[in-house]
Amino acid sequence: MQFATRLDNVETSAIRELFKLLGTPGIISFAGGFPDGALFDVEGLKEASARALDEEPGGALQYGATEGYEPLRAQLSAFMKTKGAEVDPAGLIVTTGSQQALDLLGKTLISPGDKVIVEGPTFLATIQCFRLYGAQLISAPIDADGVRTDELEKLIAEHRPKFVYLIPTFGNPSGAMLSLERRRKVLELAVKYDTVVVEDDPYGELYFGAPPPPSILALTQEVPGSRERVVHCGSLSKVLSPGLRIGWMIGPPELLAKATMCKQFSDAHTSTFAHATAAQYLWSGRMPATLAHVREVYAGRAQAMGAALRRELGDAISFEQPGGGLFFWARLTGAHGKLQDANVLARRAIEKLVAFVPGAPFFAEKPDVATLRLSFATANVEKIEEGIARLGQALDA
Numbered sequence: 015m016q017f018a019t020r021l022d023n024v025e026t027s028a029i030r031e032l033f034k035l036l037g038t039p040g041i042i043s044f045a046g047g048f049p050d051g052a053l054f055d056v057e058g059l060k061e062a063s064a065r066a067l068d069e070e071p072g073g074a075l076q077y078g079a080t081e082g083y084e085p086l087r088a089q090l091s092a093f094m095k096t097k098g099a100e101v102d103p104a105g106l107i108v109t110t111g112s113q114q115a116l117d118l119l120g121k122t123l124i125s126p127g128d129k130v131i132v133e134g135p136t137f138l139a140t141i142q143c144f145r146l147y148g149a150q151l152i153s154a155p156i157d158a159d160g161v162r163t164d165e166l167e168k169l170i171a172e173h174r175p176k177f178v179y180l181i182p183t184f185g186n187p188s189g190a191m192l193s194l195e196r197r198r199k200v201l202e203l204a205v206k207y208d209t210v211v212v213e214d215d216p217y218g219e220l221y222f223g224a225p226p227p228p229s230i231l232a233l234t235q236e237v238p239g240s241r242e243r244v245v246h247c248g249s250l251s252k253v254l255s256p257g258l259r260i261g262w263m264i265g266p267p268e269l270l271a272k273a274t275m276c277k278q279f280s281d282a283h284t285s286t287f288a289h290a291t292a293a294q295y296l297w298s299g300r301m302p303a304t305l306a307h308v309r310e311v312y313a314g315r316a317q318a319m320g321a322a323l324r325r326e327l328g329d330a331i332s333f334e335q336p337g338g339g340l341f342f343w344a345r346l347t348g349a350h351g352k353l354q355d356a357n358v359l360a361r362r363a364i365e366k367l368v369a370f371v372p373g374a375p376f377f378a379e380k381p382d383v384a385t386l387r388l389s390f391a392t393a394n395v396e397k398i399e400e401g402i403a404r405l406g407q408a409l410d411a
């Protein structure tokens with residue numbers, strides 16, 4: 015078969031090979047990016063889906079509007095308001111997960127050869143998706159406070175990108191949180207260089223202590239001229255259920271119109287049954303308790319993982335304790351002559367029945383092979399302690 019040349023720009027991720035081994039019996043996996051299925055509010059979703067069918071069977075089962083089911087758009091607008099962002103229901107479209115929002119951004123904004131700045135490291139599926147549309151990705155360095163805005167400004171000035179893609183709050187894989195000062199700076203840069211900033215925010219609600227600073231979208235109120243340059247992608251995947259496939263995109267009207275047109279050609283609309291269920295769920299008022307519960311469970315697991323890493327791997331690993339999200343981003347230091355290549359460690363770890371993801375594929379440029387990502391989402395505290403002890407043994411092997 016002769017495939018489209020655009021496929022030349024992407025390759026199957028190396029991580030997928032690793033994932034094939036995750037079915038090995040007895041393995042403790044810190045590799046996935048899944049939320050814990052045991053935390054799904056099954057009762058709440060059962061009630062919501064039953065109400066969706068009882069109250070509006072037509073809306074829940076018929077074809078629907080490409081932009082999304084109106085009651086869900088209204089609920090998502092109210093949800094965004096609780097997070098400090100004023101968004102009219104017509105100012106967002108519902109997408110099939112935020113992943114589709116990223117795809118629609120690729121479709122509507124990227125022509126082959128266009129430059130896009132991403133964080134180094136960033137979400138792997140974004141790298142693949144933007145490359146599929148022919149983007150040339152440029153990597154901006156991060157530290158514990160998220161993307162380094164001094165470096166970002168230099169890169170924007172040099173490359174004049176089509177847009178900048180950031181995961182400012184508990185990034186995947188970095189776990190980092192962009193500081194308030196840097197969020198403002200990002201908006202100032204968007205205005206100064208007339209560039210678009212995409213804020214991908216599936217993890218913002220998963221904070222463990224104090225809430226994160228307002229989103230970049232919410233802060234547009236403070237920076238004149240910035241709102242029309244910001245796109246915000248949200249998702250219910252990590253807080254409620256990824257299987258519902260409910261994401262959304264907020265952006266300037268002309269962008270939403272083009273994205274809606276492209277969505278029409280690909281899936282016509284996201285499942286109306288999922289829309290109606292999610293709308294009923296948000297309307298039911300159960301979300302705050304669900305959020306409080308998942309935050310508490312993940313906070314305990316994050317704390318256990320941090321303590322176990324320090325105990326079992328000592329100064330052979332360096333990391334920042336994440337304040338939310340699902341991930342630890344760490345670096346093998348090579349202390350005491352220990353291994354510094356996370357790809358080699360991943361293979362040894364599988365032999366010891368523990369899995370994580372090496373960090374190199376998360377870099378669009380200049381991969382750092384000493385890095386790794388560990389998710390604390392799906393293993394309980396006991397499993398986390400056992401798994402990290404095994405990781406320590408793998409590093410010593």
Ligand SMILES: Cc1ncc(COP(=O)(O)O)c(C=O)c1O
Nearest residue numbers: 047111112113137186249251261
């Ligand atoms: C940063 C980021 N963006 C987007 C997504 C896509 O999530 P979904 O399509 O389930 O909303 C993920 C999922 O892992 C993610 O980590």
